Amino acid sequence: MLFAKKYNIPAYCIDNLYYFWNWGNNDFHKFYIILNNNDISNPETYKKLQALPNYGAYIAMYTLSKNIFIQKYCNNYNLNKLFKNKILEIPPIIKKIKINNLHSNKHGILISFSGLITPYSTENNILLYMTFIKKILYNILISYNKDILITVPKDVLLLAKKVFTNFKINITSLSQQDFFTEMSNRRLLFVPCGFSTTYEAMYYKIPLIFLPEFQDGNFHNYLGMGNFNNFTIKKMKKIFPGLFIKEFSSSSKYISVNDLYKEYNIYIHDKLLIRKYRKYISFITYIFYKNYIEKFSLQKNFLSKKTNNFNGENIIINTIKRRDFNV
Numbered sequence: 183m184l185f186a187k188k189y190n191i192p193a194y195c196i197d198n199l200y201y202f203w204n205w206g207n208n209d210f211h212k213f214y215i216i217l218n219n220n221d222i223s224n225p226e227t228y229k230k231l232q233a234l235p236n237y238g239a240y241i242a243m244y245t246l247s248k249n250i251f252i253q254k255y256c257n258n259y260n261l262n263k264l265f266k267n268k269i270l271e272i273p274p275i276i277k278k279i280k281i282n283n284l285h286s287n288k289h290g291i292l293i294s295f296s297g298l299i300t301p302y303s304t305e306n307n308i309l310l311y312m313t314f315i316k317k318i319l320y321n322i323l324i325s326y327n328k329d330i331l332i333t334v335p336k337d338v339l340l341l342a343k344k345v346f347t348n349f350k351i352n353i354t355s356l357s358q359q360d361f362f363t364e365m366s367n368r369r370l371l372f373v374p375c376g377f378s379t380t381y382e383a384m385y386y387k388i389p390l391i392f393l394p395e396f397q398d399g400n401f402h403n404y405l406g407m408g409n410f411n412n413f414t415i416k417k418m419k420k421i422f423p424g425l426f427i428k429e430f431s432s433s434s435k436y437i438s439v440n441d442l443y444k445e446y447n448i449y450i451h452d453k454l455l456i457r458k459y460r461k462y463i464s465f466i467t468y469i470f471y472k473n474y475i476e477k478f479s480l481q482k483n484f485l486s487k488k489t490n491n492f493n494g495e496n497i498i499i500n501t502i503k504r505r506d507f508n509v
Contacts, residue, residue: 183246184222192506195247196498198255198377200269203240210264213241244268248505251498254488255377255406270501274381275494279362288474290329291322291467292364292388294373295342296356298396299335302439308338310443311396312345314450318394318425318459319372322467323349331364362386369474370467375404375424384489389470389477392424398439401428407485421480423466431455 186193220227231239250268327350334342336355365386373379375392408415427434436442470477
């Protein structure tokens, strides 16, 4: 965005977190001080923006964009007046490949850690998280071992193989296309709660069970699926099982990522909590694996207003053609 501003190039922003940004006047003031008092071509300016609190760097994306395309996820948006006229709400953006129909020949479970690499994750946090997942999914890893595929980012593939070394499970790093192919062929997906993967699962016809949060935003994403409405959330939880720490531990009070992993350091040794997780996961996995067609249909119907045509990419292309190229 800074490069586009310097050379007067039309720039567009694509996001699906608009409901998350709760900025106040002080956030905008800090942003404009940096923008007005620094050379926008200097890499140090970018670093200063990244260091802004409250995810303030996103203010730059929104302010410097000609339009903001928001993938619809939550109906309870906090529309800031400065950006309201820029926003175009669109269906999900999905990379579409040829897929199998929802049929009785699907088999196996896919466990995805594909979103673990973030600017806020450390190797120690990733190791702790995967070890916790191994403990709570222990019964599943034993019962379905030959039918389970675990996919991780290639940067942590060796680490994942060490964590799950005692299980006869295939652990790999999939390309995007191979990941989608596996989704379309399997009965059940375990994954942290994120927008893109939720959309992709609905397109590639696989029901979801959400893993515990690996960052502070995962549980917020989950509540966003229910539009932060207590009645809708209660209904949603029956359709989209979530294994969130916030749900399973009454003592969980984390606010930041650092707080979350301090809690994981405690919970990983909590035998009662682990036992509670294992009992629930064994039950819910059996139900979902056996009735995956019904469970997928319920999930898709719940999100049908948000994922009705998966045509977001075409809308973006046509909008830019019309506004910048008069096509």
